[in-house]
Amino acid sequence: MHCYLDAADGPMMDYRSAVSLVDEIVDVIGVQGIQLTGGEPLGYPYLVELIEHLEQKYTQVSIATSGYASDAVATRVLSALSGPMDLVQVSIDGFEGYHNKIRGRKDAFTRALAFIDLAICKGVKVSVATTLISQTEAEIASLCESMRARRVSVLRFGVLLQEGRATSSHLGTSWSEGSMRPLIERLKSKFDTDDFRIEALETHDLSTIDHACGTGIKMMVIDPDFNARPCPMLMCKLGNVIDEPLMAVVRKTNTLMKGVSTPCEATCGQCSNFSACRGYIAAALTNRDSTSNCLWFEMQEKRIQRLLDVVA
Numbered sequence: 001m002h003c004y005l006d007a008a009d010g011p012m013m014d015y016r017s018a019v020s021l022v023d024e025i026v027d028v029i030g031v032q033g034i035q036l037t038g039g040e041p042l043g044y045p046y047l048v049e050l051i052e053h054l055e056q057k058y059t060q061v062s063i064a065t066s067g068y069a070s071d072a073v074a075t076r077v078l079s080a081l082s083g084p085m086d087l088v089q090v091s092i093d094g095f096e097g098y099h100n101k102i103r104g105r106k107d108a109f110t111r112a113l114a115f116i117d118l119a120i121c122k123g124v125k126v127s128v129a130t131t132l133i134s135q136t137e138a139e140i141a142s143l144c145e146s147m148r149a150r151r152v153s154v155l156r157f158g159v160l161l162q163e164g165r166a167t168s169s170h171l172g173t174s175w176s177e178g179s180m181r182p183l184i185e186r187l188k189s190k191f192d193t194d195d196f197r198i199e200a201l202e203t204h205d206l207s208t209i210d211h212a213c214g215t216g217i218k219m220m221v222i223d224p225d226f227n228a229r230p231c232p233m234l235m236c237k238l239g240n241v242i243d244e245p246l247m248a249v250v251r252k253t254n255t256l257m258k259g260v261s262t263p264c265e266a267t268c269g270q271c272s273n274f275s276a277c278r279g280y281i282a283a284a285l286t287n288r289d290s291t292s293n294c295l296w297f298e299m300q301e302k303r304i305q306r307l308l309d310v311v312a
């Protein structure tokens, strides 16, 4: 219901090309860790083979998933995750009724919990990701308690981004970036232990959020058709990594993103969209039309135009 990608049954990466791509990412670019996500990575028929290939290269693997899989698939995937730093990030949006409603499946919550329990049983570190939508603080606190009791290592929160299906489902949210910060502090003081941490999702990292959200610099998304995009929410194609070397696409992206800064207090502090745009180039490009005077866009226009030209 809330997916910013509006992902449904879409194309899948061809396995041979996926292997060549990860070889290029690891061997040529020197990346040490790869996150496999989607759509839903557990639905990819070659996921185990891809994980095993990455493990042979001593690459850290993380999987961002709904945890919605049969026991057989979950067992195969989790058994393949043999690296000491490997991680599964499972999305849990709330307790059973809420989670199932957001996910649109009656057994989504049960399966996600089964996946988490199996991962922990197999010694794979588990992080849980929760999108703050309209859950109450009491529900969120109970969720923290419940995930800690399950021996989850980290529970991360992010706010709902009004993109993709989240917009067409008209999902309202009671949380903003501004109310999430103090919430996280309250939860941390109550629930953090040596073995369990409450955090903001990495995309909300306050130490970097006012400098660069990471679009195209800290991250790049390769979609199932091997088009490189600067972030999960920007649909612009920077190049196709089958048609040209990945390194060429990385260089081109670095040039495009040079000097582009993210919406911050100095430019946007007076704007009513600030909490939605703060730190997000993609959100700012969506929200700028809802204000008569987007100062951020005015200041970034020349630089960001190069990126927008690629979109066109």
Ligand SMILES: C[S@@+](CC[C@H](N)C(=O)[O-])C[C@H]1O[C@@H](n2cnc3c(N)ncnc32)[C@H](O)[C@@H]1O
Pocket: 002, 003, 004, 005, 037, 038, 039, 040, 041, 064, 065, 066, 090, 091, 129, 130, 131, 158, 159, 160, 161, 162, 163, 166
């Ligand atoms: C796009 S999903 C892909 C992985 C997997 N299919 C899943 O459901 O977790 C990755 C994460 O993004 C979160 N997410 C999806 N749409 C969002 C939105 N509109 N705003 C904020 N987070 C969102 C999901 O809850 C999930 O934790």
Ligand code: SF4
Pocket: 263, 267, 268, 271, 272, 273, 274, 275, 277, 278, 283, 284, 287, 288, 289, 291, 293, 294, 295, 296, 297
């Ligand atoms: S709409 Fe423009 S000025 Fe307002 S917060 Fe977003 S980027 Fe800043």
